[in-house]
Amino acid sequence: xxxxxxxxxLAGVLAAAAPIIFAVLGETLSERAGVINLxxxxxxxxxxxxxxxxxxxxxxxxxxxxxxxxxxALVALVVAFASITLKQSQVAIGFVLALTCRDLAYFxxxxxxxxxxxxxxxxxxxxxxxxxxxxxxxxxxELSTYISYIVIFLAWLWIFxxxxxxxxxxxxEKPAAAYIRGANVNVMRYVYTVIGGALIGLxxxxxxxxxxxxxxxxxxxxxxxxxxxxxxxIFGGWNPARAAFGSYLFAFLQxxxxxxxxxxxxxxxxxLQVAPFPLMILTLxxxxxxxxxxxxxxxxxxPETTRKFMAKLLRAMRASPPAALGVPFERD
Amino acid sequence: xxxxxKNIHKHFGKTYANKGINLSVRSGSIQGILGENGAGxxxxxxxxxxxxxxxxxxxxxxxxNSVVINSPADAIHVGVGMLHQDPLDFPPMRxxxxxxxxxxxxxxxxxxxxxxxxxxxxxxxxxxxxxxNYVDALTVGERQQLEIIRLLxxxxxxxILDEPTTGISASQKQKLFxxxxxxxxxxxxxxxxxxxxxDVEFLCSQVAxxxxxxxxxxxxxxxxTSKLVEMMFGKVVTLGERxxxxxxxTILALQDVSxxxxxxxxxxxxxxxxxxxxxxxxxxxxxxxxxFIRACAGLVRPVxxxxxxxxxxxxxxxxxxxxxxxVNFLPASRLEEGLVPGLTLTEHFILAEEPTAxxxxxxAGQRLAEDRIKSYNIRGTPTSTVESxxxxxxxxxxxxxxxxxxxxxxxxxxxxxxxxxxxxxIWSKLKDRCKKDGAAIIFISSDLEEVLQYSDRLLVFFSxxxxxxxxxxxxxxxxxxxxxxxxxxxxxxxxxx
Numbered sequence: 001x002x003x004x005x006x007x008x009x010l011a012g013v014l015a016a017a018a019p020i021i022f023a024v025l026g027e028t029l030s031e032r033a034g035v036i037n038l039x040x041x042x043x044x045x046x047x048x049x050x051x052x053x054x055x056x057x058x059x060x061x062x063x064x065x066x067x068x069x070x071x072x073a074l075v076a077l078v079v080a081f082a083s084i085t086l087k088q089s090q091v092a093i094g095f096v097l098a099l100t101c102r103d104l105a106y107f108x109x110x111x112x113x114x115x116x117x118x119x120x121x122x123x124x125x126x127x128x129x130x131x132x133x134x135x136x137x138x139x140x141x142e143l144s145t146y147i148s149y150i151v152i153f154l155a156w157l158w159i160f161x162x163x164x165x166x167x168x169x170x171x172x173e174k175p176a177a178a179y180i181r182g183a184n185v186n187v188m189r190y191v192y193t194v195i196g197g198a199l200i201g202l203x204x205x206x207x208x209x210x211x212x213x214x215x216x217x218x219x220x221x222x223x224x225x226x227x228x229x230x231x232x233x234i235f236g237g238w239n240p241a242r243a244a245f246g247s248y249l250f251a252f253l254q255x256x257x258x259x260x261x262x263x264x265x266x267x268x269x270x271x272l273q274v275a276p277f278p279l280m281i282l283t284l285x286x287x288x289x290x291x292x293x294x295x296x297x298x299x300x301x302x303p304e305t306t307r308k309f310m311a312k313l314l315r316a317m318r319a320s321p322p323a324a325l326g327v328p329f330e331r332d
Numbered sequence: 333x334x335x336x337x338k339n340i341h342k343h344f345g346k347t348y349a350n351k352g353i354n355l356s357v358r359s360g361s362i363q364g365i366l367g368e369n370g371a372g373x374x375x376x377x378x379x380x381x382x383x384x385x386x387x388x389x390x391x392x393x394x395x396x397n398s399v400v401i402n403s404p405a406d407a408i409h410v411g412v413g414m415l416h417q418d419p420l421d422f423p424p425m426r427x428x429x430x431x432x433x434x435x436x437x438x439x440x441x442x443x444x445x446x447x448x449x450x451x452x453x454x455x456x457x458x459x460x461x462x463x464x465n466y467v468d469a470l471t472v473g474e475r476q477q478l479e480i481i482r483l484l485x486x487x488x489x490x491x492i493l494d495e496p497t498t499g500i501s502a503s504q505k506q507k508l509f510x511x512x513x514x515x516x517x518x519x520x521x522x523x524x525x526x527x528x529x530x531d532v533e534f535l536c537s538q539v540a541x542x543x544x545x546x547x548x549x550x551x552x553x554x555x556x557t558s559k560l561v562e563m564m565f566g567k568v569v570t571l572g573e574r575x576x577x578x579x580x581x582t583i584l585a586l587q588d589v590s591x592x593x594x595x596x597x598x599x600x601x602x603x604x605x606x607x608x609x610x611x612x613x614x615x616x617x618x619x620x621x622x623x624f625i626r627a628c629a630g631l632v633r634p635v636x637x638x639x640x641x642x643x644x645x646x647x648x649x650x651x652x653x654x655x656x657x658x659v660n661f662l663p664a665s666r667l668e669e670g671l672v673p674g675l676t677l678t679e680h681f682i683l684a685e686e687p688t689a690x691x692x693x694x695x696a697g698q699r700l701a702e703d704r705i706k707s708y709n710i711r712g713t714p715t716s717t718v719e720s721x722x723x724x725x726x727x728x729x730x731x732x733x734x735x736x737x738x739x740x741x742x743x744x745x746x747x748x749x750x751x752x753x754x755x756x757x758i759w760s761k762l763k764d765r766c767k768k769d770g771a772a773i774i775f776i777s778s779d780l781e782e783v784l785q786y787s788d789r790l791l792v793f794f795s796x797x798x799x800x801x802x803x804x805x806x807x808x809x810x811x812x813x814x815x816x817x818x819x820x821x822x823x824x825x826x827x828x829x
C-alpha cells in the first residue's frame with residue numbers, strides 16, 4: 001500500500017467516525033444529566049431516512065440535516081417526558097422507541113429506496129489542505145466531518161471547563177447535591193436530553209447524505225450502529241475526548257477489516273468483518289481492569305512508588321457512570 | 333445574624349413532624365438542638381434550610397427581616413447554609429470542582445482565583461485539603477471541612493450542622509469544634525443538631541430539646557445531663573453497669589494473620605476470642621478495622637496466618653463456610669449490604685429461614701414476623717418495607733434476622749446515628765443473644781465511649797498496625813484517643829499523627 005492510498009483510507013476512517021461521534025456525544029450529554037436514551041439505534045435509522053427524504057424532496061441538504069436534528073430531538077423529548085415527568089422506566093421506553101423508529105424508517109422510507117439524491121461534497125479547506133500528510137488526512141473532508149471535530153471540542157469544553165457543565169456533571173452524579181446548589185434538576189435533564197437527541201439525530205443524515213449516501217431500506221447497513229454507539233459511550237467513560245477516541249478506534253478497526261481481506265486470504269472474510277466487535281469488548285475489559293480483585297492484590301504487593309503510579313493510572317482509566325443514571329429525581 | 337422561628341408547623345400526611353415551634357437564636361451563639369431519632373429535628377432544620385416548606389402560618393425571621401425560603405438556593409442567598417449528615421457533595425469530582433460548583437458567575441470560572449479563595453479559607457481554619465484531590469479519597473470529616481468552607485464562601489452567616497460528629501474521628505471532631513467556636517466568635521450563628529449529649533454539652537451555649545415534634549424545653553450551661561435525657565425521652569434512662577464477661581470456650585482464634593488491600597497491610601494480628609466475650613475495634617476510619625472484621629467473616633482471604641473457628645481451621649474458606657459455622661456479619665451500610673430495600677419485614681424473615689418447601693408459607697412467615705417484631709420491639713408492621721423504618725428500627729430488624737445457632741456476631745458501627753435509648757436496647761439484646769447462644773461479639777465503632785462501655789477487650793488500629801488486646805475496663809477515653817491517633821504505641825517510633 002503506498003502512502004497516498006493509506007492517507008485516503010485513514011481520511012475515510014475520520015469521515016466514517018463522524019456520525020458515530022455525533023451519536024456517542026449526544027448520548028454522553030444525555031447520560032451525563034442522568035437520562036439514558038436507549039432509542040438511539042432507531043433514531044439513527046429514522047433520521048437517516050427522513051434526512052434523505054427531506055433533502056431529496058426540497059433539494060436542500062441543510063433542510064435534510066435540520067429534519068434529522070428535529071426528529072432526533074422529538075424522540076428524545078418522548079424519552080424525557082416518560083422518564084422525568086411520568087417517572088417511567090427509561091430502559092423500557094427507550095427499547096420500544098428503538099424498535100418503533102426502526103420499523104417506521106423502513107416503512108416510511110419505501111418511496112425513497114434506491115433513488116439517487118443530493119449528497120455532501122468534499123470541502124477542502126484552503127491553505128490547510130495543502131499541508132503534507134495532515135492536509136489530505138484532516139482537511140479534505142466533508143462539512144459534517146469538520147463539524148464532528150468541533151463538536152468533540154465543544155462538548156469536552158462544556159462538560160469540563162464551564163460552570164453549567166460542572167453543574168451538568170453534578171446533576172448526573174448526585175441530583176440532591178446539585179439541587180441544593182441551585183440547579184433545577186428536572187428542567188436541566190429535559191434540556192440535555194433534547195440537545196443530546198438532536199445530536200443523535202445528526203448522525204442519520206450524516207450517513208444518508210454523506211458517508212453512505214442514499215436510502216437503501218433494510219440493506220442500508222445502518223441497523224446496529226446505534227447499539228455500537230451506546231457501548232462506545234460506556235467505553236468513553238462519559239468523556240467526549242475518550243468517546244471520540246473510541247469512535248475512531250471502531251471506525252479504524254472496521255476499515256482494517258476491509259483492507260486486510262485481500263491480504264489475509266486464508267482468514268474467512270466474516271471473521272475480519274466481525275473482529276471489531278470482540279476487539280471493542282477487549283478494550284472495554286482493559287479499561288476497567290482496575291476494579292478486579294486480583295489486580296488490587298497484585299498492586300498491593302508492589303513497591304510503594306510503583307503502586308502509587310499504577311493506582312493513579314488505573315484511576316485515570318477507570319470510568320464510572322454518573323451515579324444517578326436512570327434514577328428519577330424527587331425533592332426529598 | 334439573629335435567627336427566629338415562629339410558630340412552625342409541619343405535617344407529612346398523618347404524621348405531625350413539627351408542632352408550633354418557636355425558637356430564637358442570637359448571632360454569635362452555638363445553639364444545640366437535641367432530640368431522639370424522629371423527634372422532628374431534621375424536619376425543622378430542613379424548613380430553615382429551604383429543603384421543605386412549613387405549613388402556612390409559620391414565619392422565619394433573619395436579622396429582623398421576615399424571609400420566605402422556598403429552596404436551598406434561596407436559603408444560601410439569605411445566608412443560611414446547611415451541612416447535611418451525609419455530605420451532599422460529588423465524590424468522583426475534584427475538591428476544587430466541588431467547591432466552586434453552584435457559585436454563580438461567568439461561563440468559564442476563573443480557577444486560579446477560586447483556588448486562591450479556597451486555600452485562604454482552608455488555611456484560616458487550619459484544614460489541610462488538596463484542591464486537586466478527588467472527594468471520594470477524603471474521609472467524612474474532610475468532606476465536612478470542604479462543605480463548611482464552601483458554605484462560608486457562598487456567604488452563609490447561619491450554619492446548620494446535622495449530626496456532624498457521626499462518622500468522624502476524635503481528632504477531626506476536635507478540629508470541627510474549634511472551627512465552630514471560632515465561627516461563633518466571628519459572629520456566625522451556629523445551629524448544631526445532635527443526639528449526642530456529650531457533644532452538645534461541650535460545645536453549645538444554649539440547647540433546645542425536641543420531643544415528638546414539640547419543643548419541650550431549653551437549657552443554658554451548666555447543663556444537667558440527667559434532666560436533658562429526661563426531656564429527650566420523657567423518662568429517665570440509665571446506662572447499665574459494666575459486667576465482667578463470663579467467658580467459655582474459644583470461638584475464634586487468629587494466629588499471625590496478615591491481610592492486604594490496595595490501601596494498607598495488616599501484619600501478624602493475633603486474637604483469642606472466648607464465648608461470651610465482646611471485643612471492640614477502635615481506630616480512625618480506614619485504619620484496617622474493616623479489613624479485619626471482613627477477614628473474621630470470611631469475606632477477605634488472609635495472605636498469611638491461620639483462622640480457626642471453634643477449633644476448626646477455616647483459613648481461606650469462603651464466607652458461606654463461616655456462615656454455616658454460626659458467623660453473622662452486620663455491615664455498616666444497613667440498606668446497601670444488610671437488608672433488601674423493597675422487601676417487607678415478613679419477606680426478610682422468610683428469606684432468612686432455611687427453606688422447608690418450594691412454595692412460601694405466607695401465613696407462617698406472617699406469624700414469624702409478628703413474633704419477632706414483638707420480641708425485638710421494632711416499630712413497624714409485618715408489611716412495612718425495610719426502607720420505611722427508621723435507622724434504629726432497621727438495626728433492630730437486622731438483629732432479629734440473626735440466625736441461630738450463633739457463634740460469632742460481627743458488627744460494623746452497630747449504633748451509628750441511633751439515639752441513646754436505641755443504643756441501650758440494641759446492646760442489651762446483643763448481650764442477651766451472646767449469653768443465650770454462647771456466642772462472642774466483635775464490633776467496630778468510632779464512638780470511643782461506646783467501645784469502652786460495651787467491650788471487654790479492645791484492639792486499636794492505626795494505619796494497619798494492630799495493638800495487642802487491651803483490657804477495656806482499665807482504659808480511659810483519653811488513653812484510647814491517644815492510641816487511635818498513633819501515640820503511646822509500644823513498638824515503633826515512626827508513628828505520629
